Amino acid sequence: MAGVTYDTGPLIAAERNDRRMWALHAGFLAEEVAPVVPAPVLAEAWRGGPRQANLVRMLSMCNVEWMTEDQARKVGALAGQSGHDDIVDVTVVEGAIRRGDAIVTANRAHIEKVRQAVGLTLCIENV
Numbered sequence: 001m002a003g004v005t006y007d008t009g010p011l012i013a014a015e016r017n018d019r020r021m022w023a024l025h026a027g028f029l030a031e032e033v034a035p036v037v038p039a040p041v042l043a044e045a046w047r048g049g050p051r052q053a054n055l056v057r058m059l060s061m062c063n064v065e066w067m068t069e070d071q072a073r074k075v076g077a078l079a080g081q082s083g084h085d086d087i088v089d090v091t092v093v094e095g096a097i098r099r100g101d102a103i104v105t106a107n108r109a110h111i112e113k114v115r116q117a118v119g120l121t122l123c124i125e126n127v
Contacts, residue, residue, distance in 0.1 A: 002100035004028055005036045006062065007092045009106020011045040013127045015055040021127050024104065025058060035062045035104075038095050040088045065095060082117030090114050096122055 013021035028035055042064055045055065067075070071094065079090045089107070093114040096103045102123035105111050115122050 003033055003036060003102070005038065005092055005096040005099070005101040005103050006041060007103060007105035007107065007111065008041050008044045008088060010104045010127050011037065011041065011055055011058065013106065014058040015045070015052055017054055018127065024125070024127065025061070029061060036095060036099065036101065037062045037064050038088075038091045039064060039066045040091045044088050067091065071095075078114065078117065082114045084110065084113050084117075086110060093118075093122070 010021055010025075014025065025035065037059065042059070046052070071091075075087060075091050075094050078094050079085060079087060082090065084090060089110045092103060092105070093111060095101070097118065097120060102125060103111055104125045104127055106127050108124055108126050111122075111124055115124075
C-alpha cells in the first residue's frame with residue numbers, strides 16, 4: 001500500500017474518540033504512512049470549536065491535500081462518468097487512484113460506485 005486517504009467518516013469517528021479508528025490511524029503511523037485528507041473532506045467534517053479537539057489532534061498527523069484546478073476538472077469529469085454527484089466522495093476516489101492509496105470510509109457503497117466507474121481495484125476499509 002502506497003498510502004491511505006481518509007473520507008469524512010474516519011474524521012467523524014476520530015472526533016467521537018472511536019477506538020477502532022484511533023487504532024487504525026496508529027497502525028498507519030507506525031508503518032510511517034501519513035494519511036491524506038482531501039480539503040473537501042476536511043470542509044465536510046469541520047465545524048470548529050473545542051468539541052473538535054480530537055479531530056484537530058488527528059489532523060496534526062495527516063497531510064491535507066488542497067484541490068488544484070487540474071484536480072477539480074478531473075474530479076468533475078469522474079463525477080460525470082460515475083453518475084455520482086457527491087464531490088467529496090469523488091475527490092476521495094480520484095486522489096486515491098492518483099496516489100495508489102487505500103481508502104478508509106464509513107460509506108463504502110458511495111466509494112464503490114465511483115470506483116466501479118473507472119474499473120480499478122482499490123483497497124477500501126470501513127469504519
